[in-house]
Amino acid sequence: MNPPNERIDTKHAQYLAVLRKEQRIIRLWQTVLLVAFFAVWEAASRFHWVDPLLFSSPSAIAKLFVEKMSDHSLFAHTWATLLETLLGFFIGTAGGALIGALLWWFPRLAKTLDPYLVIFNAMPKVALGPILIVALGPGFTSIIAMGVVISIIITTIVVYSAFKEVDPNYLKVLRTFGATRYQCFKEAVLPASFPAIISTLKVNVGLAWVGVITGEFLVSKQGLGYLIIYGFQVFNFTLVLMSLLIVALLSTVMYQLVALIEKKWGNRR
Amino acid sequence: MFLVVDRLSHTYLTKTTAVTALDDVSLSVEKGEFVSFLGPSGCGKTTLLSIIAGLIEPTEGAVHIEGQPLWPSGTAAPVARRAVGYMLQQDYLFPWKTIEENILLGLKITNTLTADTKERALALLAEIGLAGVESYYPRQLSGGMRQRAALVRTLATDPKLLLLDEPFSALDQQTKLRLEELVWNTLRQYEKTAVLVTHDIEEAIAMSDRIFLFSPRPGRLVRTFVIPDELRCRPPLAARQHPSFPALFQSIWKEMEALESAQ
Numbered sequence: 001m002n003p004p005n006e007r008i009d010t011k012h013a014q015y016l017a018v019l020r021k022e023q024r025i026i027r028l029w030q031t032v033l034l035v036a037f038f039a040v041w042e043a044a045s046r047f048h049w050v051d052p053l054l055f056s057s058p059s060a061i062a063k064l065f066v067e068k069m070s071d072h073s074l075f076a077h078t079w080a081t082l083l084e085t086l087l088g089f090f091i092g093t094a095g096g097a098l099i100g101a102l103l104w105w106f107p108r109l110a111k112t113l114d115p116y117l118v119i120f121n122a123m124p125k126v127a128l129g130p131i132l133i134v135a136l137g138p139g140f141t142s143i144i145a146m147g148v149v150i151s152i153i154i155t156t157i158v159v160y161s162a163f164k165e166v167d168p169n170y171l172k173v174l175r176t177f178g179a180t181r182y183q184c185f186k187e188a189v190l191p192a193s194f195p196a197i198i199s200t201l202k203v204n205v206g207l208a209w210v211g212v213i214t215g216e217f218l219v220s221k222q223g224l225g226y227l228i229i230y231g232f233q234v235f236n237f238t239l240v241l242m243s244l245l246i247v248a249l250l251s252t253v254m255y256q257l258v259a260l261i262e263k264k265w266g267n268r269r
Numbered sequence: 270m271f272l273v274v275d276r277l278s279h280t281y282l283t284k285t286t287a288v289t290a291l292d293d294v295s296l297s298v299e300k301g302e303f304v305s306f307l308g309p310s311g312c313g314k315t316t317l318l319s320i321i322a323g324l325i326e327p328t329e330g331a332v333h334i335e336g337q338p339l340w341p342s343g344t345a346a347p348v349a350r351r352a353v354g355y356m357l358q359q360d361y362l363f364p365w366k367t368i369e370e371n372i373l374l375g376l377k378i379t380n381t382l383t384a385d386t387k388e389r390a391l392a393l394l395a396e397i398g399l400a401g402v403e404s405y406y407p408r409q410l411s412g413g414m415r416q417r418a419a420l421v422r423t424l425a426t427d428p429k430l431l432l433l434d435e436p437f438s439a440l441d442q443q444t445k446l447r448l449e450e451l452v453w454n455t456l457r458q459y460e461k462t463a464v465l466v467t468h469d470i471e472e473a474i475a476m477s478d479r480i481f482l483f484s485p486r487p488g489r490l491v492r493t494f495v496i497p498d499e500l501r502c503r504p505p506l507a508a509r510q511h512p513s514f515p516a517l518f519q520s521i522w523k524e525m526e527a528l529e530s531a532q
Contacts, residue, residue, distance in 0.1 A: 169361045176322050176355035177378040177426065187374065191365040 056238040061245065064238050078246060081212060081223040084140065085254075088147015089208035093201060095148065096155020103156070104163040104189065105181070121157060125150040125211070129218045143215035143223070150211035151204040158203075162196030163189050198262045205258055209251045271300040271462050272321070272430060277330035279316055289487040290316040291327070296481055296490060298462060303453075305465045305473035305480045309525070313488020314466045318432050321464065322355045334430060351379065354428030356436045360419035362407035368394070368418050369403040375426040390425040397421055397451065413444035420452060424459070431456060431463040437472065449476060449505040470521050474514060475505035482521065484528045492524060 038058045044050045045057035052060075068074035103110035128149055129142075136142040170188040179187070216225025224243045231239030279291040290313040298304050306314040319325045321332055323339050332339040334352050354375075362371045372390050376382040394400065397417050407415055416436060423431065433452070437445040453476055456463050467473050473480045478501050480494040500508045500517070508514060 167361075169357060169359070170363060172324065172357065173355075173361050173363075173374075173422075174378060175324055176353070177375045178323075178351060179378045183378055187378070188363065191363070194365070 053235070054237055056241050060238045061242045064242055068242075077223050077227055077243075078250070080140075081216065081225065081247075082250060084143045084215070084223065085147060085208045085212045085250075087144045088212055089151065089204055089254075091144070092148040092151030092208060092211075093155055093204050096152045096200070097159045097197060099152070099156040100159030100163060101185070103160045104185070110160065117153065117157060120153045125153070126214045129214060132215075133218055138219045139221065143212055143219055146215035146218075147208045147211035151207040154207070155200045155204060158200045159193065159197060162193035166192040194265070198258075198265070201258045201261070202255065205251065205255050209247065213247065270297040271302070271335060272298040272464075273331075273333040274317070274321070275331045275333070277317070277320065277327050277332065279313070279320065279325065279327045279329075281316075291320075292487040292489050294330075294488070294490050296493075298464065298479075300462055301460050302478050303456065303463045303465070303476060305467055305477040306483060307467060307470065307473045307480050307521070307525075308483030308488070309468060309485050309529070311485040311488075312483035313485075314483055315434060316488065318355075318434055318464065318466050321430075322353050322432050324355075351426075352429040353432060354423040354426060354430070355432045356419060356423045356434060358435045359439050360407070360412075360415040362415055362418055362422070364407050366406075367403065368399070368405050368407065368410070371407065372418060372422045372425050374422060379426055381426065386425070386427075389427075390421065393424055394418070394421045397455065411444075412440055413448060416440060416444075416448060417451065420455070424455070424461075429462060431461050433463060433465040435466055435468070438467070438469070446506060452476075453505050470518055470525070471509065472505075474500065474517055474521070475508045477501075480521070482524060482528075484531075491528065494521060 041055070042058050045052040045055060045060075065074070103113065126146070129146060132142040132145045132149070136145055166189050170192060171184050174184050174188055212223075213225035213228070216223040217229045220226050220229055224247050227243040228240050231237060231243065274294060274296045277291055277294045278289070281288045281290055294313075294317060306317060308314050316325065320327050321334075321339070326340055362368070363374070366374070369391070372394060373382060373387060376386050376390065391403065394403070397420065399414060399417055399421070402410060402414070402418075407418070410418065416439075419436075436452075437448055440448060449472065465473070465476055474496060477496055479496065481490055482492045482494065483489065484491045494517070496517070497513060499513060500511055503511060
C-alpha cells in the first residue's frame with residue numbers, strides 16, 4: 001500500500017461522509033417541516049384557532065379519504081382526471097412539437113402565422129373554455145381539449161425557436177455532404193433541440209393540470225376538479241382540500257417522471 | 270486541370286446593401302496540388318471556398334471540378350459536389366453522436382455506408398492516432414483530437430478535393446503544428462487535392478505548393494506565389510526551419526502590407 005494514496009483515500013472517504021451527513025440533515029428538516037405543517041394544522045383546527053368548517057383538518061381529510069375509497073367513488077374521479085391530464089399533456093406536447101417542425105420546414109408558413117401565434121400565446125387560454133364546451137360537448141373531450149390548448153401554443157413557440165437556433169455550422173457540415181432538408185432535420189435540428197423539448201415537457205406537466213382542472217370546473221361532471229368545485233358549492237372544504245392534496249401528489253409524481261426522462265436522455269452531451 | 274474557377278464574382282445582397290465579396294476571380298488547381306487562399310479578413314476567401322463547396326451559388330462565373338460544372342444545380346452538379354470534402358474552422362462534431370457515428374455521418378448522408386466503407390473509415394481513425402475512441406462522445410476528447418476526428422469525417426467519403434477553412438486557427442500552437450504535419454502527410458499519402466483558406470502566412474508557406482494572395486473589399490486575386498521545390502517537398506515543420514523560409518515570408522509579408530496601405 002502506498003501511503004500518499006492511502007491518505008487521499010481517507011480524505012475522500014471523509015469528504016463523502018460529510019456529504020452524506022449534510023444530505024441526512026436536509027432530509028430530516030424536510031420531514032420535520034411536513035410533520036409540523038400537518039400537526040399545526042390539526043391543532044389549529046381542534047382548538048379553533050381557525051374555523052374548522054373552512055380549513056378542515058388532516059384527520060377529517062383522512063377519514064373522508066378512507067370513506068371515499070371504500071365506496072370506490074374517489075378512484076373513478078381520480079382516474080378520470082389523471083387520464084384527461086395525460087392525454088392533454090401528450091397531445092399538447094406532440095402537437096406543439098409537430099407544428100413547430102412544420103413551421104421550421106416551411107419558413108413562409110412561419111412568417112405568415114407569426115402574428116397569430118403571438119395572439120394565441122398572449123390570450124388566456126382558459127377563456128376558450130365555454131366555447132370548447134359548446135363545440136365539443138360538456139364532457140371528456142372538451143376537458144382534454146382544455147389541457148391541449150393551454151400547452152400547445154407555448155410548446156410550438158419554444159420548439160420552433162429551438163429549431164431555429166441550432167448552430168448553422170452543424171447544418172453546414174451536413175450540406176457539404178449534400179444532405180437533404182429531411183436529413184438536416186433528422187441528424188442535426190431534432191437532436192440539437194432535444195434539451196429544449198424536454199424542458200417544454202416539464203412546463204407542460206403543470207399546464208396540462210391547469211387546463212384539465214379548469215375544464216372540470218366548467219363541465220362539472222366528474223374528476224378531482226369537479227370534486228373541488230362541488231365541495232366549494234356545498235361548503236364541504238374537507239372534500240376540497242382532500243382533492244387538492246391528491247392533485248398535488250399526482251402532479252408531483254408526473255413531474256418527477258419527466259425529470260427522470262430528462263436525466264436519462266437529456267445528458268448525452 | 271482538376272479545379273477551374275472561371276471569372277467568378279459574388280455579391281451579397283441584404284435589405285440595405287449590396288456587398289461585392291468576390292470580383293472576377295479566375296484560377297486553376299492541378300490534381301494532387303495543395304494550394305492556399307491567403308488574405309486579410311474580408312477578402313472573400315471563405316466565400317470562394319463556400320462556392321467551390323457548392324454551398325453558395327455565385328452571382329457570375331463558373332466552377333468546374335474535373336470538367337463538371339458545379340452550377341446550375343441539377344445536371345452534373347451532384348457528381349461534382351460529391352467530389353468535395355469541407356473542413357470547418359472548428360470541428361463541429363455532433364455532441365449527441367459518438368465519434369464512430371460522427372465519422373460515419375458523411376457516408377450515411379450520401380447513402381454510401383457499407384461494411385467496406387465503414388471499415389475504411391475506422392481504419393483511417395486508427396491511422397490518425399485515434400484508435401479506441403469510437404464509443405466516446407466528442408466532449409470527452411481534447412481539441413486536437415476532435416479536429417483529427419473531424420478530418421476523418423471529411424475523408425471518410427473519399428472526396429477528391431479537400432476544402433480546409435482555417436481548420437487550425439482555433440487550436441493552440443503545439444497542437445496546430447502537429448496537426449498541420451498530420452494533414453499534410455495524410456493528404457499526400459492519399460493523393461488528395463486540397464485548398465486551404467488561411468490568414469497565417471507561415472502556415473500557407475509551410476503547407477502549400479502555391480499560394481493565391483487576395484486583396485480585401487472587394488476580394489480580388491492579386492498575386493500567385495509558387496513555393497520553391499525545397500520548401501514544397503518538405504513537410505510543414507521541416508519547411509518552417511528551412512533557410513529559404515524567412516525570405517519567402519518577407520516577400521509575402523511586404524505584398525500584404527502594400528495591400529493594406531493601398532486600402
